[in-house]
Amino acid sequence: MADAAITATVPAARAAPAARGVLVPRLITGLALLLIWEVAVRLLAPAYVAKPTTVLMVAPHVLTDPVFLRATGNTLAAVAEGLAVALVFGTVIGLLMGRSAALEKAIRHYVNGFYAMPMIVVLPLFSLWFGYSASTRIATIIFAAIFSIIVNVADGARSVPREFLEVARSFRSSRLRMMLNIVLPSSMPYLLAGFRLAAGRALIGAVVAEFFISVGGLGYYILYNSRSYHHNEAFVGVLLLAAFGVSFEVLVQAATRRFLPWYRRDEKAD
Amino acid sequence: MQTSIRRYVPFWLSLAVGIALWEVAGRSTSAAFMVPFSATLVRLWELIVAGEFLGQLAESAKLFFTGFVLALVVGIPLGMLLARVRALRIGIEPYLMLIYATPLVALIPFILSMMGFGFAPKVLVVFLFAVFPVLYNTVEGARSIKPEMIEVAHSFRSGEWALWREVMLPYTLPYTMTGVRQAIGRALVGMVAAEFFLSSTGLGQLIMGASQNFDTGGVFASIFVIGLIGVGLMRVGLMIERHFARWRQ
Numbered sequence: 001m002a003d004a005a006i007t008a009t010v011p012a013a014r015a016a017p018a019a020r021g022v023l024v025p026r027l028i029t030g031l032a033l034l035l036i037w038e039v040a041v042r043l044l045a046p047a048y049v050a051k052p053t054t055v056l057m058v059a060p061h062v063l064t065d066p067v068f069l070r071a072t073g074n075t076l077a078a079v080a081e082g083l084a085v086a087l088v089f090g091t092v093i094g095l096l097m098g099r100s101a102a103l104e105k106a107i108r109h110y111v112n113g114f115y116a117m118p119m120i121v122v123l124p125l126f127s128l129w130f131g132y133s134a135s136t137r138i139a140t141i142i143f144a145a146i147f148s149i150i151v152n153v154a155d156g157a158r159s160v161p162r163e164f165l166e167v168a169r170s171f172r173s174s175r176l177r178m179m180l181n182i183v184l185p186s187s188m189p190y191l192l193a194g195f196r197l198a199a200g201r202a203l204i205g206a207v208v209a210e211f212f213i214s215v216g217g218l219g220y221y222i223l224y225n226s227r228s229y230h231h232n233e234a235f236v237g238v239l240l241l242a243a244f245g246v247s248f249e250v251l252v253q254a255a256t257r258r259f260l261p262w263y264r265r266d267e268k269a270d
Numbered sequence: 271m272q273t274s275i276r277r278y279v280p281f282w283l284s285l286a287v288g289i290a291l292w293e294v295a296g297r298s299t300s301a302a303f304m305v306p307f308s309a310t311l312v313r314l315w316e317l318i319v320a321g322e323f324l325g326q327l328a329e330s331a332k333l334f335f336t337g338f339v340l341a342l343v344v345g346i347p348l349g350m351l352l353a354r355v356r357a358l359r360i361g362i363e364p365y366l367m368l369i370y371a372t373p374l375v376a377l378i379p380f381i382l383s384m385m386g387f388g389f390a391p392k393v394l395v396v397f398l399f400a401v402f403p404v405l406y407n408t409v410e411g412a413r414s415i416k417p418e419m420i421e422v423a424h425s426f427r428s429g430e431w432a433l434w435r436e437v438m439l440p441y442t443l444p445y446t447m448t449g450v451r452q453a454i455g456r457a458l459v460g461m462v463a464a465e466f467f468l469s470s471t472g473l474g475q476l477i478m479g480a481s482q483n484f485d486t487g488g489v490f491a492s493i494f495v496i497g498l499i500g501v502g503l504m505r506v507g508l509m510i511e512r513h514f515a516r517w518r519q
Contacts, residue, residue: 029365106287116497125486226380234380
């Protein structure tokens, strides 16, 4: 307990002055970047091109526009649904793959192959299969997300300390209970790392699918508005997507720190 | 020799089973839904013989390499500059992370309406997809250098060149190469996205065209080839990364 208190306070004490020293240069850089953008667009680009002041001006209107809110809700619901499916199936497949050498040998090359494939190439095929409908979007999201979860969970399941399983076995615990009570919790950090990648890929999948099949959502909102030269409105959509991307990142990092403080690892990146 | 053959038995076995499953699935469903492996290869051969395929492949390769090389030429020096100039790095870090986490595909419609249908906008898309992993990881590597190491180097009166050779490069380069590996994968996605949504050329056009003509065989053949290219490029990326990260292990 005392040890924990010491290790927890030392970095905090060091971080406090550092954070203050960092904030000012960051704000200045941010303002400088916005200024460069504003001036460059004013001098070089046509009037319809998005720039910070005009984006800021249309933002309140866009963010309260029911069309925009409905589009955002559509995309987020699809991403959540696809991610949930990918998470459940990806975790199950990953756990089995990590713990069974035979299954691992049988499907490893396929999982890695699909993972390495640029996910958006399947769009034309999915649009043939599922038509120009929201099912194509869901299928694309699942396809984009599931392989990074499988790969990471399998890594985690493989690296469960041997002793844990030996103890469980000598207490005659069943295979299912070993999976649920030992392998799964022990693979949690890998699962979260995989989920973080999957969330980013799911977001890309959703936007690309909406571009491709013109189904209503944030991606389609951006496409539609930029086609009709409403770049400022469309850019609010991009900012919102960026906010989702960052918040996934922040959420997973916070969850790892909060629930899995015992774990540190370089995640497998895409 | 004997052992290496035995080691690859599971690989060939799983490949054979996969192809058999694909073949059976293709034969037992309608041809509009799925095409068996054999028919996919036949269609691929037809496309190659017709001369269309290799031209499109070359078109895609040109786009990929132009954008990717541009990303390296800009990303690596800029990343190193950020790595060395601490104030600049601290200022720009959060914005790099922000862009890194943003789905950049969302920018394609803007690029389309500002730059039109030429080759340049497509290169820009590939470049944007590829450059941020390089920058982000290089900066990450720079963060891993302890300030004390640079101080020690300075107190031994090491010049700028020696500092780069002994401290900066060995520490940041492995991270940069992780970025390069990620950039390869992303550039490929960028390439396909650009070919889908900007002027339609290359392998992207091949898939789109086949899908619009309900030529399922053509769709499967093109996806199959892009999948193989993806796997091959991923291999290359891993090799590059391992080569530069050797000293870390």
